[in-house]
Amino acid sequence: MEKILIIDDDNELCELLTDYLTTEGLQVSCVHNGSDGARQAVEHYDLVILDVMLPGMNGFDVLRQVRQSSEVPVVMLTARGEDIDRIVGLELGADDYLPKPFNPRELVARIRAIQRRTDNRNQMDAPLRVGDLSLDPGGRQVRCHDTEIVLTSVEFSLLHMLLSHAGQVVSREDMVSQVLGRHLSPYDRSIDVHISSVRKKLGQTPSGRERIKTIRGVGYQYVATGCD
The missing domain is CATH 1.10.10.10 (Winged helix-like DNA-binding domain superfamily/Winged helix DNA-binding domain)
Structure with a gap:
Protein backbone atom coordinates (compact mmCIF):
# COMPACT_ATOMS: atom_id res chain seq x y z
CA MET A 1 0.00 0.00 0.00
CA GLU A 2 1.56 3.27 -1.12
CA LYS A 3 -0.88 5.85 -2.48
CA ILE A 4 -3.26 7.52 -0.03
CA LEU A 5 -5.96 10.07 -0.88
CA ILE A 6 -7.19 12.39 1.90
CA ILE A 7 -10.56 14.09 1.31
CA ASP A 8 -10.91 16.75 4.01
CA ASP A 9 -11.51 20.52 3.96
CA ASP A 10 -9.25 21.09 6.98
CA ASN A 11 -6.04 22.31 5.34
CA GLU A 12 -4.05 22.22 8.56
CA LEU A 13 -5.04 18.61 9.27
CA CYS A 14 -4.20 17.62 5.70
CA GLU A 15 -0.75 19.15 6.01
CA LEU A 16 -0.15 17.43 9.33
CA LEU A 17 -1.26 14.03 8.00
CA THR A 18 0.72 14.46 4.79
CA ASP A 19 3.92 15.12 6.76
CA TYR A 20 3.26 12.23 9.13
CA LEU A 21 2.21 9.65 6.55
CA THR A 22 5.07 10.60 4.22
CA THR A 23 7.55 9.67 6.95
CA GLU A 24 5.82 6.27 7.00
CA GLY A 25 6.72 5.76 3.35
CA LEU A 26 3.28 6.60 1.93
CA GLN A 27 2.46 8.86 -1.03
CA VAL A 28 -0.26 11.30 -0.02
CA SER A 29 -2.60 13.45 -2.11
CA CYS A 30 -5.22 15.81 -0.66
CA VAL A 31 -8.55 17.06 -1.96
CA HIS A 32 -10.60 19.62 -0.05
CA ASN A 33 -14.14 19.11 -1.38
CA GLY A 34 -16.42 16.15 -1.93
CA SER A 35 -17.00 16.46 -5.67
CA ASP A 36 -13.30 16.41 -6.58
CA GLY A 37 -12.70 13.72 -3.97
CA ALA A 38 -15.36 11.43 -5.43
CA ARG A 39 -13.79 11.73 -8.88
CA GLN A 40 -10.24 11.11 -7.71
CA ALA A 41 -11.03 8.30 -5.25
CA VAL A 42 -11.83 5.85 -8.04
CA GLU A 43 -8.41 6.40 -9.61
CA HIS A 44 -5.30 4.45 -8.68
CA TYR A 45 -5.22 4.88 -4.90
CA ASP A 46 -4.65 2.14 -2.35
CA LEU A 47 -6.72 3.77 0.39
CA VAL A 48 -8.96 6.80 0.94
CA ILE A 49 -9.26 8.81 4.16
CA LEU A 50 -12.65 10.52 3.98
CA ASP A 51 -14.12 13.16 6.28
CA VAL A 52 -17.89 13.13 6.84
CA MET A 53 -18.28 16.93 7.00
CA LEU A 54 -17.34 18.33 3.60
CA PRO A 55 -18.54 21.39 1.65
CA GLY A 56 -20.94 20.62 -1.17
CA MET A 57 -21.04 16.84 -1.39
CA ASN A 58 -20.70 15.36 2.11
CA GLY A 59 -18.66 12.29 2.95
CA PHE A 60 -21.62 9.91 2.82
CA ASP A 61 -22.51 11.02 -0.71
CA VAL A 62 -18.87 10.68 -1.73
CA LEU A 63 -18.78 7.14 -0.35
CA ARG A 64 -22.01 6.20 -2.14
CA GLN A 65 -20.57 7.40 -5.44
CA VAL A 66 -17.22 5.69 -4.91
CA ARG A 67 -18.85 2.36 -4.05
CA GLN A 68 -20.72 2.35 -7.34
CA SER A 69 -17.50 1.62 -9.18
CA SER A 70 -14.67 0.98 -6.71
CA GLU A 71 -13.81 -1.27 -3.77
CA VAL A 72 -10.90 0.92 -2.61
CA PRO A 73 -10.58 0.73 1.21
CA VAL A 74 -12.07 3.79 2.92
CA VAL A 75 -11.41 5.06 6.44
CA MET A 76 -13.98 7.66 7.48
CA LEU A 77 -13.27 10.54 9.86
CA THR A 78 -16.24 11.32 12.10
CA ALA A 79 -17.01 13.82 14.84
CA ARG A 80 -16.32 12.39 18.28
CA GLY A 81 -19.50 11.11 19.88
CA GLU A 82 -21.46 10.93 16.63
CA ASP A 83 -22.16 7.20 16.69
CA ILE A 84 -24.78 7.49 13.98
CA ASP A 85 -22.18 8.83 11.54
CA ARG A 86 -19.99 5.80 12.17
CA ILE A 87 -22.83 3.36 11.69
CA VAL A 88 -24.06 5.03 8.51
CA GLY A 89 -20.53 5.11 7.11
CA LEU A 90 -20.02 1.40 7.77
CA GLU A 91 -23.40 0.56 6.29
CA LEU A 92 -22.49 2.46 3.13
CA GLY A 93 -19.30 0.44 2.74
CA ALA A 94 -16.57 2.18 4.76
CA ASP A 95 -13.89 -0.21 5.97
CA ASP A 96 -13.17 1.59 9.23
CA TYR A 97 -13.58 4.93 10.98
CA LEU A 98 -11.74 7.27 13.33
CA PRO A 99 -13.41 9.91 15.54
CA LYS A 100 -11.83 13.38 15.47
CA PRO A 101 -9.57 14.43 17.05
CA PHE A 102 -7.26 11.43 16.75
CA ASN A 103 -3.62 10.53 17.14
CA PRO A 104 -1.91 10.13 13.73
CA ARG A 105 -0.29 6.96 15.07
CA GLU A 106 -3.77 5.46 15.41
CA LEU A 107 -4.50 6.29 11.78
CA VAL A 108 -1.27 4.59 10.72
CA ALA A 109 -2.27 1.54 12.75
CA ARG A 110 -5.63 1.40 10.93
CA ILE A 111 -3.89 1.76 7.55
CA ARG A 112 -1.43 -1.01 8.38
CA ALA A 113 -4.28 -3.29 9.49
CA ILE A 114 -6.00 -2.78 6.13
CA GLN A 115 -2.68 -3.38 4.38
CA ARG A 116 -2.20 -6.69 6.20
CA ARG A 117 -5.76 -7.70 5.39
CA THR A 118 -5.18 -6.90 1.71
CA ASP A 119 -1.90 -8.83 1.67
CA ASN A 120 -3.51 -11.85 3.31
CA ARG A 121 -6.44 -11.67 0.91
CA ASN A 122 -4.09 -11.79 -2.05
Missing part, protein backbone atom coordinates in the same frame (compact mmCIF):
# COMPACT_ATOMS: atom_id res chain seq x y z
CA GLN A 123 -2.41 -14.97 -0.89
CA MET A 124 -3.44 -17.98 -2.94
CA ASP A 125 -5.37 -19.84 -0.26
CA ALA A 126 -7.53 -22.75 -1.28
CA PRO A 127 -11.06 -21.82 -2.41
CA LEU A 128 -13.82 -22.50 0.12
CA ARG A 129 -17.27 -23.89 -0.58
CA VAL A 130 -20.11 -24.33 1.91
CA GLY A 131 -23.42 -25.35 0.39
CA ASP A 132 -24.30 -22.97 -2.44
CA LEU A 133 -21.70 -20.40 -1.37
CA SER A 134 -18.14 -20.35 -2.70
CA LEU A 135 -15.25 -18.02 -1.89
CA ASP A 136 -12.02 -17.75 -3.86
CA PRO A 137 -9.34 -15.86 -1.85
CA GLY A 138 -6.92 -15.64 -4.77
CA GLY A 139 -9.46 -14.19 -7.18
CA ARG A 140 -11.24 -12.32 -4.38
CA GLN A 141 -14.55 -13.63 -5.63
CA VAL A 142 -17.68 -14.76 -3.80
CA ARG A 143 -20.50 -16.56 -5.56
CA CYS A 144 -23.89 -17.50 -4.16
CA HIS A 145 -26.36 -19.48 -6.29
CA ASP A 146 -23.70 -19.03 -9.02
CA THR A 147 -24.21 -15.24 -8.80
CA GLU A 148 -21.24 -13.06 -7.93
CA ILE A 149 -21.58 -11.13 -4.68
CA VAL A 150 -19.64 -7.87 -4.41
CA LEU A 151 -18.16 -7.35 -0.93
CA THR A 152 -15.95 -4.68 0.59
CA SER A 153 -12.49 -5.60 1.85
CA VAL A 154 -13.71 -5.99 5.45
CA GLU A 155 -16.80 -7.96 4.44
CA PHE A 156 -14.73 -10.34 2.34
CA SER A 157 -12.28 -10.96 5.18
CA LEU A 158 -15.09 -11.55 7.68
CA LEU A 159 -16.85 -14.03 5.40
CA HIS A 160 -13.55 -15.78 4.72
CA MET A 161 -13.01 -16.15 8.45
CA LEU A 162 -16.53 -17.47 9.03
CA LEU A 163 -16.39 -19.96 6.16
CA SER A 164 -12.97 -21.18 7.28
CA HIS A 165 -14.65 -22.08 10.60
CA ALA A 166 -18.06 -23.08 9.21
CA GLY A 167 -20.18 -24.70 11.89
CA GLN A 168 -18.00 -23.20 14.64
CA VAL A 169 -18.51 -20.04 16.67
CA VAL A 170 -16.11 -17.19 15.91
CA SER A 171 -15.88 -14.61 18.67
CA ARG A 172 -16.33 -10.90 18.05
CA GLU A 173 -13.01 -10.35 19.80
CA ASP A 174 -11.20 -12.59 17.30
CA MET A 175 -12.96 -10.88 14.39
CA VAL A 176 -11.98 -7.42 15.55
CA SER A 177 -8.41 -8.54 16.21
CA GLN A 178 -7.82 -10.47 12.98
CA VAL A 179 -9.91 -8.43 10.54
CA LEU A 180 -9.80 -4.87 11.90
CA GLY A 181 -6.41 -5.22 13.57
CA ARG A 182 -7.30 -3.77 16.95
CA HIS A 183 -8.63 -4.74 20.37
CA LEU A 184 -12.36 -4.99 20.93
CA SER A 185 -13.72 -2.06 22.95
CA PRO A 186 -16.99 -2.29 24.91
CA TYR A 187 -18.96 0.03 22.60
CA ASP A 188 -17.43 -0.89 19.24
CA ARG A 189 -20.25 -2.22 17.02
CA SER A 190 -18.27 -2.13 13.77
CA ILE A 191 -18.20 -5.90 13.33
CA ASP A 192 -21.95 -6.15 13.90
CA VAL A 193 -22.64 -3.57 11.19
CA HIS A 194 -20.33 -5.35 8.74
CA ILE A 195 -21.93 -8.73 9.49
CA SER A 196 -25.38 -7.22 8.94
CA SER A 197 -24.26 -6.00 5.53
CA VAL A 198 -22.87 -9.42 4.59
CA ARG A 199 -26.16 -11.05 5.59
CA LYS A 200 -28.13 -8.67 3.38
CA LYS A 201 -25.88 -9.28 0.40
CA LEU A 202 -25.93 -13.08 0.73
CA GLY A 203 -29.61 -13.43 1.55
CA GLN A 204 -31.05 -16.57 3.09
CA THR A 205 -30.41 -20.17 2.11
CA PRO A 206 -32.76 -21.81 -0.43
CA SER A 207 -34.71 -23.23 2.51
CA GLY A 208 -35.18 -19.76 3.99
CA ARG A 209 -32.69 -19.95 6.87
CA GLU A 210 -30.16 -17.37 7.98
CA ARG A 211 -26.64 -18.22 6.87
CA ILE A 212 -24.88 -16.39 9.70
CA LYS A 213 -26.16 -17.06 13.19
CA THR A 214 -25.68 -14.65 16.08
CA ILE A 215 -24.37 -16.30 19.22
CA ARG A 216 -25.42 -13.77 21.82
CA GLY A 217 -22.60 -12.52 24.01
CA VAL A 218 -19.98 -14.44 22.02
CA GLY A 219 -19.90 -13.86 18.27
CA TYR A 220 -21.12 -15.39 15.02
CA GLN A 221 -21.37 -18.75 13.30
CA TYR A 222 -21.72 -19.65 9.64
CA VAL A 223 -24.25 -22.47 9.83
CA ALA A 224 -22.76 -25.13 7.56
CA THR A 225 -25.79 -27.44 7.71
CA GLY A 226 -28.12 -24.58 6.79
CA CYS A 227 -26.79 -24.17 3.27
CA ASP A 228 -28.95 -26.77 1.57
